[in-house]
Amino acid sequence: MTKYIIRRLLQTIPVLIGVSILVFSLMFLIPGDPARVMAGEGASEQTIENLREKLGLNDPAYVQYGRFITSAVKGDLGNSVRSGRPVMDEISARFWITVELSIYATILSVFIGLIAGIVSAVRHYTLTDIFIMIIALFGLSMPNFWLGLVLIQWFALGNLPFGMDMPAWLFDIVQMRPSGWGESWRQMVLPVITLGTGGAAIIARMTRSSMLEVIGQDYIRTARAKGVSERLVIYRHALKNALIPVVTVIGLEFGGFLGGAVLTETIFAINGMGRLTIDAIRQRDFPIVQGTVLVISIIFVLVNLLVDISYKFLNKRIDLN
Amino acid sequence: MTQQLENILEVNNLQTVFATEGGEVRAVDGVSFVVPKGKTIGIVGESGSGKSITSLSILRLLAKNGKVNDGEILFKGKDLLKLTDKQMRDIRGNQISMIFQEPMTSLNPVYTVGQQISETLIIHKKISKQEAMKQSVDMLKLVGIPSPEKRVKQYPHELSGGMRQRVMIAMALACDPEILIADEPTTALDVTIQAQILELIRDLQNRLDMSVIMITHDLGVVAETCDYVAVMYAGQVVEYSDVRTLFKNPKHPYTLGLLNSLPRHDVDQEKLIPIKGMVPSPHDMPVGCRFAPRCPVATQACHTKPPMLESIGNNEQIRCWMYSEEWDGDSEVTLYGEKRTVKG
Numbered sequence: 001m002t003k004y005i006i007r008r009l010l011q012t013i014p015v016l017i018g019v020s021i022l023v024f025s026l027m028f029l030i031p032g033d034p035a036r037v038m039a040g041e042g043a044s045e046q047t048i049e050n051l052r053e054k055l056g057l058n059d060p061a062y063v064q065y066g067r068f069i070t071s072a073v074k075g076d077l078g079n080s081v082r083s084g085r086p087v088m089d090e091i092s093a094r095f096w097i098t099v100e101l102s103i104y105a106t107i108l109s110v111f112i113g114l115i116a117g118i119v120s121a122v123r124h125y126t127l128t129d130i131f132i133m134i135i136a137l138f139g140l141s142m143p144n145f146w147l148g149l150v151l152i153q154w155f156a157l158g159n160l161p162f163g164m165d166m167p168a169w170l171f172d173i174v175q176m177r178p179s180g181w182g183e184s185w186r187q188m189v190l191p192v193i194t195l196g197t198g199g200a201a202i203i204a205r206m207t208r209s210s211m212l213e214v215i216g217q218d219y220i221r222t223a224r225a226k227g228v229s230e231r232l233v234i235y236r237h238a239l240k241n242a243l244i245p246v247v248t249v250i251g252l253e254f255g256g257f258l259g260g261a262v263l264t265e266t267i268f269a270i271n272g273m274g275r276l277t278i279d280a281i282r283q284r285d286f287p288i289v290q291g292t293v294l295v296i297s298i299i300f301v302l303v304n305l306l307v308d309i310s311y312k313f314l315n316k317r318i319d320l321n
Numbered sequence: 322m323t324q325q326l327e328n329i330l331e332v333n334n335l336q337t338v339f340a341t342e343g344g345e346v347r348a349v350d351g352v353s354f355v356v357p358k359g360k361t362i363g364i365v366g367e368s369g370s371g372k373s374i375t376s377l378s379i380l381r382l383l384a385k386n387g388k389v390n391d392g393e394i395l396f397k398g399k400d401l402l403k404l405t406d407k408q409m410r411d412i413r414g415n416q417i418s419m420i421f422q423e424p425m426t427s428l429n430p431v432y433t434v435g436q437q438i439s440e441t442l443i444i445h446k447k448i449s450k451q452e453a454m455k456q457s458v459d460m461l462k463l464v465g466i467p468s469p470e471k472r473v474k475q476y477p478h479e480l481s482g483g484m485r486q487r488v489m490i491a492m493a494l495a496c497d498p499e500i501l502i503a504d505e506p507t508t509a510l511d512v513t514i515q516a517q518i519l520e521l522i523r524d525l526q527n528r529l530d531m532s533v534i535m536i537t538h539d540l541g542v543v544a545e546t547c548d549y550v551a552v553m554y555a556g557q558v559v560e561y562s563d564v565r566t567l568f569k570n571p572k573h574p575y576t577l578g579l580l581n582s583l584p585r586h587d588v589d590q591e592k593l594i595p596i597k598g599m600v601p602s603p604h605d606m607p608v609g610c611r612f613a614p615r616c617p618v619a620t621q622a623c624h625t626k627p628p629m630l631e632s633i634g635n636n637e638q639i640r641c642w643m644y645s646e647e648w649d650g651d652s653e654v655t656l657y658g659e660k661r662t663v664k665g
Binding site: 222224225226229237241314315316 | 418419429445
C-alpha cells in the first residue's frame with residue numbers, strides 16, 4: 001500500500017510538469033502585456049521597457065520557465081502584479097474558503113445524491129423513482145449561476161414566487177450577507193446549495209444505475225436465500241458493491257468544485273480561489289493565474305489518488321500494484 | 322419401497338406467472354410433487370421448462386415481475402405462501418437453503434468467505450461474531466476445503482469454481498437445514514469437479530439427514546443422486562416416479578425421448594434419436610397436451626384436451642392420455658423404435 005502511494009505520488013510529477021508548462025504558456029497565449037498593465041495607462045514606452053526588463057519578460061521563454069519552475073518547487077510562485085504580495089500568500093488567504101465551500105457542497109451532494117439514488121433504485125419504475133429522476137434531471141440542467149440568482153431572489157431578498165411570504169425561521173436560516181464570508185454557517189447555505197445541486201443530481205443518477213446493476217446480480221439472490229432482511233440486502237450487500245463507480249464521481253466532483261466554484265463565488269461575492277482567479281484573469285495578473293491553476297491541478301491529482309486508494313477498500317479484487 | 326415416508330415438503334398445483342411486455346406468462350403451471358424426508362428428489366427438464374422457477378417459488382425468491390398465482394407449498398404442514406415476509410426469512414437459509422448454478426457470481430465479491438458464512442449463522446442462530454467465525458471454519462472443514470483457517474479470511478476471487486461451490490454449500494448448510502435446494506449445482510463446473518460436488522452433497526445429506534431437491538437438466542446427475550424424479554416439460558410435471566422405475570420403465574413419451582437422446586453403454590445404439598421440434602413458447606402454449614406437437618403418438622384428443630397429472634400405481638404419476646381410460650389411439654404403439662402396450 002505504502003509502495004503504491006509512493007509510486008503514484010512519483011507518477012504525479014510528470015503530470016504536474018505538464019500542467020506547469022501549460023500554465024506557463026498561458027502568459028504567451030493570452031493577449032495583453034503584463035508590463036503595460038502594471039505600469040498603468042499613461043506610462044511611457046521607456047518605463048514599460050524597464051519594467052519588462054525587471055520582470056524578466058525579455059528573456060527567452062525557456063529561461064523564464066526555468067526561473068518559474070525552480071522557484072515554484074521552493075514554494076515561491078512569484079508576486080502578484082497588482083498587489084505586489086507573494087502569490088502564495090494571496091492564494092492561501094483564499095484557499096480555505098473555497099475548500100470549505102467545496103467540502104460542504106460535496107457533503108450535501110453525497111448525502112442527497114446517495115439517498116435519492118438508493119430510493120430510486122429500490123423502487124425503480126414506480127412513481128417515486130420517476131419523480132426523483134425528474135428532479136435529478138432538473139438539478140442537472142440548471143446552470144449554477146441561474147440557480148444562484150434565483151436563490152438570492154427568493155431567499156436572500158425575500159421575493160418568493162407567487163407572492164408567498166417567507167417564514168421568519170426560513171429567512172433566519174438562509175439569509176445571506178454579501179460582505180463577510182465565514183461569519184456564520186448560515187452564509188454558506190445558499191452557495192452550498194447552488195454548488196451542490198448539480199453534483200447531487202449526478203450522484204443520484206450514478207447511484208441509481210449502479211445499484212440497479214448490482215441488485216440484479218446473483219450474489220444478491222444468494223443473500224436473500226440466506227434469509228438476510230431486505231434492508232441489509234440493500235445496505236450491506238448491494239451498496240458496497242454499487243459505491244465503486246459512485247466514489248469516482250464524488251472524487252471528480254470535489255475536484256470540480258474546487259476549480260469550478262468560480263461562478264458561485266462570483267454570484268455570492270465570496271472571496272475564494274475562484275474569484276481570485278477571475279479577478280486575476282481580468283487584470284492580467286499572470287502570476288496569480290498561474291498559481292491558482294497550479295494549486296487546483298495539484299489538488300485534483302491528489303483527490304484522484306485518494307479515490308484510487310479508496311477502491312482498494314471497496315473492492316478487494318483490485319490489485320493496486 | 323412400500324414403506325410410508327413422511328413428506329417434509331409438498332407442492333400442490335403450483336402456478337407461477339411473470340408479467341412481461343408480451344403479456345402474462347405462466348412459467349410454472351400446475352406443478353405438484355412431494356419431497357420425502359431424508360430423500361433426494363430430482364426435478365429434470367430442458368431450459369425454460371420451469372424447474373428453476375419452481376425452486377425459486379418455493380423460497381419465494383422470484384424476481385419482482387413474477388408471482389405465485391395459485392397452489393400451495395406445504396413445508397411440515399405450513400403453507401409457505403401464506404407466511405409473512407419475516408416468517409419466510411426465518412425459514413430461508415435456516416430450514417430451507419439453496420445453492421445456485423453459478424458459483425463464480427453467487428458469492429459477494431466484497432466480503433470474505435468467513436464473513437459470508439458467518440452472516441447466515443448470526444442471522445439465524447443469534448450467536449456472536451467470534452463464535453460464528455469459529456463455526457464457519459468448521460463448516461469449511463465439513464465441505465472438504467483444505468486449510469479452512471486460511472480460506473475463511475479469503476475473498477471469493479481467490480478461490481476456484483469448485484471451491485466456491487463448496488463455500489456455497491457450507492453457507493447453505495451452516496444452519497443445518499431440513500431441505501437443500503440445489504439449482505444445477507454442477508452445471509458450471511468441469512466434469513471431475515462435478516463428481517466431487519455431487520459426492521459431497523450426497524455424503525452430507527446422509528450425515529445431516531436432510532432432504533435435497535436436485536434441479537438439473539442432466540439425467541446422469543439424476544441417476545447418480547436422486548431417489549425420486551419429477552420430469553418437467555413446458556411448466557408442468559409430466560411424470561413423477563422413483564428413479565429406478567423412471568430409468569427402467571419410463572412412461573411419458575417425453576421422458577422416453579429424453580432417455581433416447583442420451584448415449585448409453587448397456588445397449589447398442591446406431592445413433593442418438595433427438596426429440597423432434599422445439600419447446601413451445603410460453604406465450605403460445607398448445608391447447609391440448611403441451612408435448613403433443615412433438616409427440617410421435619399424439620392423437621386428435623392429445624391436441625385438443627389437456628391431460629391431468631394422474632396417479633398410476635404406487636407412487637407414480639403421469640400426465641399423458643395414453644395411460645388413461647379415455648385414450649383413443651391404438652393399444653400398442655411404437656415409441657422411438659420400441660413397441661409398448663398401453664391402456665389396460
